[in-house]
Amino acid sequence: MENIQKIIAENLKMIRKTRGLSLDSAAEATGVSKAMLGQIERGESSPTVTTLWKIATGLQVSFSSLIREEPSEIVLVSMKDVDPVIENNGEYRVYSIFPFDPRKKFEIYIIELDPGCQHVSDPHNEGIEENITVMSGCLELKINSEKYLVNAGSSIRFTANRQHTYTNPGTEMVRFQLVMYYP
Known part of the structure; x- marks a missing residue:
């Protein structure tokens, strides 16, 4: 698996931009500060489970949508x-x-x-x-x-x-x- 911090950064940025949300509006929706969201998106911060759940709940996405990699047809996981x-x-x-x-x-x-x-x-x-x-x-x-x-x-x-x-x-x-x- 690719570095989890990088995956979270890319997924959060993609979700936020797809929805046309600024960092300010994402912070308001999630209860996570604009500064923290920016650090996460730049890969400078490794968010806790609690922080990821706040983001997922506030943006109304699944928890794993923040931490997933691109899927393939057959997946064997260790x-x-x-x-x-x-x-x-x-x-x-x-x-x-x-x-x-x-x-x-x-x-x-x-x-x-x-x-x-x-x-x-x-x-x-x-x-x-x-x-x-x-x-x-x-x-x-x-x-x-x-x-x-x-x-x-x-x-x-x-x-x-x-x-x-x-x-x-x-x-x-x-x-x-x-x-x-x-x-």
Whole structure:
């Protein structure tokens, strides 16, 4: 995979220019400062997962549309070849395995949380669903005020238009697959 910072820079600039948005109007729509958007577009800043979600939500695009490369007909993906988006001092890693394709309306990620890591995700746009399958460890998922423990080999699906928090309450890394569905 090409340098993730460069991919994000090119995709953000293309989305913004295609929509005829200035940096000021993009900043207003996303809640991310004009200076930060400019740095991201120039490849001078590596945005956090939270920042990318703010941009995606504000511009009403999928998360992976900011981090995807051009698709081909057959794709074989090895995690070792995917540069993750990293947050929480490296304790939270998001690997975009199959980026969003508007014809299919979904994207697939592998997410890893180190022991004790917690990541709060702001509400996504209306109708977006998260489908999670835990591959190893135990994921604590809090949706609004309700908590769910999802063990390895188990899955959970929910409408993601409300705040949700991923937590690793255990002593081993949690790895889960996340399929985001866009209606």
